[in-house]
Amino acid sequence: MRLTAAQIGAFANDWRASRSRHSLARRLTDFSLDARPLLPRKIPLPNRGLPVSADRLEQAIIDLRPLVSALLERGDGINVWSASGVGTDERRNVGVLAQLWMRASMGEVSEHFLKAFLGRIAGAEGVNLDHGYSVHTEHRPMGDGAHRVDLVIETRDVIIGIEAKIRAPADVDQLARYAGELRARAAHKGVFCRHKLIFLGPRPRNFDCALSSTWSDVASAARDAARNASGMSRRLLRDFASHISNFRI
Secondary structure, eight states, X not given: OOOOHHHHHHHHHHHHHHHHHTSHHHHHHHHHHHHGGGSOOOOOOOOOOOSSOHHHHHHHHHHHXXXXXXXXXXXXXXXXXXXXXXXXXXXXXXXXXXXXXXXXXXXXXXXXXXXXXXTTSTTTTTOOOTTOOEEEEEEOTTOTTSOOEEEEEEOSSEEEEEEEOXXXXXXXXXXXXXXXXXXXXXXXXXXXXXXEEEEEESSOOOXXXXXXXXXXXXXXXXXXXHTTOOHHHHHHHHHHHHHHTTOOO
């Protein structure tokens, strides 16, 4: 039997409608509609708005203005170390650190700062400063013929060298030379004298000849010491901690 054009058109329309009803998109739509009543209802969170009224917030701002003005007039808006221009110069920052660690600068606060720093370094936490100590910068442990160590702390039974870096990379051979000279210096002082070399840099490092510390350790120790300080000593420590906190790579 020959099919007419009308019969072929009717078949095509029925076939398209059947495919539409059984398509993946249609089936997913039907499933979503059927499953919707079974899903937990979403509970809208209340809109609490501001915890205080606009009037109270405005009054708080008015009350804070004289306090902020007093802080600015006192100079608290200036970091003394950043303003001094020490920047990231290694020699200048080590010089500042040495001054802050000297008992002649801030008495027991300086000793507290140094103890707090050493206590943060694995291998140096047991150093005893109770019988006094001295701090030297660009020190030659074995005299004029030796190399300069950035900073040296010396007690009656331990000598500690600190080699500091901010932007420059660590030099392993340099550290090995310093460690050898500190060892010789300790042996010269007596059999009971120990030596330690600490590398101070932006991030932790692993060396066979030196302990590792970071400027973040120094900043944390400075803030620790500042809690027990007052007046200008507290200001100097807090500002230094803030200043060196930027020494990261």
